[in-house]
Amino acid sequence: MDGISANPRTGVFLCTCGGAIPLTIDIRHLEKEAKGMSGVVHASTTDFLCHPESRKRITETIVSERLDRVAIAACSPLIYGKEFREAAEQGKVKGCLMEMANIREQCAFIHDEKGKATEKAAVIVSAAVAKLAATGEKEGDNKALVKSEACSGCGVCLSTCRVSAVRLIDDPGRPGRKVASVDPKMCEGCGACVAACPSAAMDQSCFSNIEVTAEIDAITPVRATEDEGYPNIVVFACNWCSYAAGDLAGIKRLQSQASFKVIRTMCSARVDPEWVMRALSRGADGVLILAGKPGRCHYEVGSIRTNRRMLLLKEVIHQLGFDQSRFRTAFVDSDQPELYQQEIEMFIQKIKEIGPNPTRTPEPGERVYSTDYQFGSGISEAAMRARDLI
Ligand code: SF4
């Protein structure tokens, strides 16, 4: 992780999907908004961005505009992620430097109010652009990483990893002490060990703390009043289960209120208690974690770990003075789009009953409950207590 780029050259490529997306999103307005986003030097709209000719033009534009980051505002990364990644890589924009903003399945297809859908799409694109700005230029595949100087050698990560990709080795810098080491060939990038490390000595490329924090911040902008943008709900969805269910909900056109924005992680066990605290302390009215159904989790025990950790975090949230109902964990499998929609609608309803989060969004630079999220910078007391009890 080499931190937030001072001068990113991001290109945003928007798709109409042959006219399907503009039925509920004002795509020209969205393109204009994208052009004004920090670090964006190119934004354009195409009818079928997934077409081979369009992908070729993406590559050509990367070269002609000297882009170093690419945001694709189109369909789900689970559908055309591989093809867009290849198009970006041909222009030498590699790995995590290509990000998809899912404005189709998870926005245009599920919200029929044009103004609200367009507003939400702009937030989805801005979160992708912010995440890209936080992505280090050398980031490649999605793997767990260890900051050895912060590692205490406790071994929690070893017991968390289901594929035994982590081991303790002699620490070359500290004779007589052990340090964790990840085998990148074995690591499947779930991120469970990263959120479990009690010393914040781990991070993950592609879903790093600083990247996800950038997404959270983009979704929870400063509010002039406590009910501005209310209700604003952050949903964490896991790639293989609940996010896939969200895509299916879109394909089935299951309508929802446009009051929530989704942050995708590979596994729900990657969700760091600090992320939840950060969203709430920045004024999010609610945080919902949608994990895979226990027993059917892609990473076997990921969602069980999530549930245990988040039950404890709920207690911490209460102690910090937040209404516990602002935070919920639920289970949704990939073939349960109706349940996905119901869980989100029920949560929005609950948040509407409670009212706006009275927490004021902090001014830039002001301390929130959490730390500043630099890799290995240490963790908040709340998150520490939740982690200790995993
Ligand atoms: S859990 Fe963290 S501190 Fe413990 S061994 Fe693993 S990386 Fe080191």
Ligand code: SF4
């Ligand atoms: S990210 Fe997942 S697979 Fe990789 S080392 Fe951590 S727990 Fe193991």
